[in-house]
Amino acid sequence: MLKLEGVFGGYGGATVLRDVSFSAAAAEVTCVMGRNGVGKTTLMRAIMGLVRAEKGSIQLDRLEIANLPAHEVPRHGIGYVPQGRRLFGPLTVAENLEIGLMTRGRGHAVRESVLDLFPRLRERLGQVSATLSGGEQQMLAIARALCLEPKLLLLDEPTEGLQPSMIAAIRDVVVGLKAAGVAVVLVEQRVEAVLGMADRVAFMDHGQVVETVARQGLDAKSPLFRQYVGV
Amino acid sequence: MEGLVKAAVLALTAVGLSLVFGVMRVVNVAHGAFFMLGAVLAWTVAQYVPGDPMFGWFAALLIAPAIVAAIAATADTFVLKRLNYDPEATIVATIGLLYILEQAALSLFGPDAKPVPAPFNIRLQLPWFGYSGYKIFVVFAAVAVLLAVWWFMTRTRAGLVMRATQVDRQTARAFGINVDRVYAGVFALGAGLAAIAAVLLVPISQAHYLMGGDPLLLSFIVVIIGGLGSLRGTLVAALIIGLSDGVISMFWSPTLAKIIATAAVAMVLVFRPQGLFGARA
Numbered sequence: 001m002l003k004l005e006g007v008f009g010g011y012g013g014a015t016v017l018r019d020v021s022f023s024a025a026a027a028e029v030t031c032v033m034g035r036n037g038v039g040k041t042t043l044m045r046a047i048m049g050l051v052r053a054e055k056g057s058i059q060l061d062r063l064e065i066a067n068l069p070a071h072e073v074p075r076h077g078i079g080y081v082p083q084g085r086r087l088f089g090p091l092t093v094a095e096n097l098e099i100g101l102m103t104r105g106r107g108h109a110v111r112e113s114v115l116d117l118f119p120r121l122r123e124r125l126g127q128v129s130a131t132l133s134g135g136e137q138q139m140l141a142i143a144r145a146l147c148l149e150p151k152l153l154l155l156d157e158p159t160e161g162l163q164p165s166m167i168a169a170i171r172d173v174v175v176g177l178k179a180a181g182v183a184v185v186l187v188e189q190r191v192e193a194v195l196g197m198a199d200r201v202a203f204m205d206h207g208q209v210v211e212t213v214a215r216q217g218l219d220a221k222s223p224l225f226r227q228y229v230g231v
Numbered sequence: 232m233e234g235l236v237k238a239a240v241l242a243l244t245a246v247g248l249s250l251v252f253g254v255m256r257v258v259n260v261a262h263g264a265f266f267m268l269g270a271v272l273a274w275t276v277a278q279y280v281p282g283d284p285m286f287g288w289f290a291a292l293l294i295a296p297a298i299v300a301a302i303a304a305t306a307d308t309f310v311l312k313r314l315n316y317d318p319e320a321t322i323v324a325t326i327g328l329l330y331i332l333e334q335a336a337l338s339l340f341g342p343d344a345k346p347v348p349a350p351f352n353i354r355l356q357l358p359w360f361g362y363s364g365y366k367i368f369v370v371f372a373a374v375a376v377l378l379a380v381w382w383f384m385t386r387t388r389a390g391l392v393m394r395a396t397q398v399d400r401q402t403a404r405a406f407g408i409n410v411d412r413v414y415a416g417v418f419a420l421g422a423g424l425a426a427i428a429a430v431l432l433v434p435i436s437q438a439h440y441l442m443g444g445d446p447l448l449l450s451f452i453v454v455i456i457g458g459l460g461s462l463r464g465t466l467v468a469a470l471i472i473g474l475s476d477g478v479i480s481m482f483w484s485p486t487l488a489k490i491i492a493t494a495a496v497a498m499v500l501v502f503r504p505q506g507l508f509g510a511r512a
Contacts, residue, residue, distance in 0.1 A: 048404075048405050049404075050401055050404060050405060069409075070404040070405070071404045071407050071408055071409045071410065072407075073405075074405060074406055074407045075407050080405045080406075082402060082405065086399055086401075086402045088394070088395045088398045088399060088402070088403075089398060090394070090398060091391070091394060091395060091398065095391055095394075095395075098388075098391060099391065099392075099395050099403075099406050099408075100406060102388065102392070102406075102407065103406045103407035104407070144406070148406075
């Protein structure tokens, strides 16, 4: 599904990603872990074309997307839930969803199926999204990305700052997407959340994916978490 | 009536400026030049359309804003986009654009003021005094265009895309929005609105290559008082500044009107720098 090989990238003159190779498969949840500043968010942004890959290859279903303009990347079926949600705050819930639907020309039926996943949003369609609670904003950020009907979903720290019930709801959605065949790449810092969702865990350090481990090979006391995440 | 005409034309011009700043974060110093270009193009089109002045003026209302919008979109693509919409660099670039457009107008159309006949000459005579039917038309036409802009921004997909881009252009890109195309469209729309305002005004004030200075100054005053990027604030401030400028210019002097408007801007900058309706940074 998604394959990165030898990707270098960064901001201005600063290289953040150094020779990153990484893959994600359909119907799998791949978690990306690492300390702050190792390049997890930059990796997500590079896949989306928001950070230009200076070298290397990014392929989605064997289609090279590294050189596409950023606005064409999501049209190939990549949904993105950015860190900090980055909703269109002054726009209503319905308008945020409409932006998601427009990306790949999806219509009413897709919106209804997404709202079935997040019934609380259905009650707040006319509400300005900046006035939602933190958990509702995260739901909307995920719902907006699902309006693309993505085959690959990138989630950047979706559980950050949320209460346990909301984290459980997001986990249920991720598990449901995996069952539906969607490839999920999840940047996450919470070990228990990773162990509850991941099929594979990629550890990042100094701008590289240094180790990728199957979920079966990990438990909460694994030294890899201490070594690369510091917990 | 003078104040209302001034407020209506100013609102159209300032909404264009506010839209460009709100969505693109570009302070468009060339906005007054687009206004001037609308007026001189209106004169040119009116020259070539034979028959009743009404035909020439209506042709100008369609053609001049379209040409100005096309010039603005071209300037966006070949100048502002190449500067990556850097706030400081675009100020310098639009100053350059202002001089290029003014000098081009001087070279092509000459230094003399060009009269454009009003499309109709009807006088609404009341017992105490009369009103120009054309001036009343200008007020209603400006209100109609502003309502159309409001409808476009709040009720259409293109407007939604512009508002989303205004909030966060990076996230907009992540949802398939071609930000470069949005910016070109917004810059064209802003310039087109200035040109429409000029076509409405030109039968009252004539076209001249240096006529863009006043609308530019007043538009900046309006968007600073209303709040940069706030369309609602722009409309309210245009009404206040336009009415006061028209009334004070008529009964006292135009210089006093500008002094009072500038003092109002100074007060706003000191006590409420984000403007009456702007969001605090």
